[in-house]
Amino acid sequence: MTKKSNLWMRTKVLYLIPAVAISFCAIACSDSSESDPNEVYEKVEIMPEYPGGLESMMKFMKDNMKYPEIAEKNGATGKAIISFVVEKDGKVTEVKAADFIADGEISDECKNALTTEAERVVASMPDWEPGKQKGENVCVKYTMPITFCLK
Numbered sequence: 001m002t003k004k005s006n007l008w009m010r011t012k013v014l015y016l017i018p019a020v021a022i023s024f025c026a027i028a029c030s031d032s033s034e035s036d037p038n039e040v041y042e043k044v045e046i047m048p049e050y051p052g053g054l055e056s057m058m059k060f061m062k063d064n065m066k067y068p069e070i071a072e073k074n075g076a077t078g079k080a081i082i083s084f085v086v087e088k089d090g091k092v093t094e095v096k097a098a099d100f101i102a103d104g105e106i107s108d109e110c111k112n113a114l115t116t117e118a119e120r121v122v123a124s125m126p127d128w129e130p131g132k133q134k135g136e137n138v139c140v141k142y143t144m145p146i147t148f149c150l151k
Contacts, residue, residue, distance in 0.1 A: 089137070
């Protein structure tokens with residue numbers, strides 16, 4: 001190959017790469033403008049609601065929560081922060097402890113027992129009224145504290 005053809009090849013590649021990058025960007029940008037039907041929202045026009053409202057949910061929690069024996073023996077108290085998703089059909093999924101705030105020093109074993117119990121009860125909840133965005137049922141991430149205290 002001659003010097004002139006090498007220079008041409010390098011120039012051709014330099015012009016081609018930006019053109020390819022621009023076309024990929026245009027494809028990615030056009031895909032992202034369409035809303036994902038499985039998107040999980042954090043805030044929506046109408047938030048999900050437990051059937052019967054807050055009082056019914058508190059009653060459900062009280063009736064179904066079992067204080068873990070290890071935590072009770074050790075006087076462990078605190079607040080489990082539980083996150084979950086209320087699906088389009090109202091089902092509760094993806095239940096997990098986001099955090100645990102202890103009322104003093106407690107062992108990891110007690111902390112794990114309390115968060116596991118909170119996850120269990122939330123996962124056993126009946127279907128919620130789903131959240132709505134623009135008149136459509138949507139998936140909504142929800143976070144709630146569950147307080148463990150001994151009388």
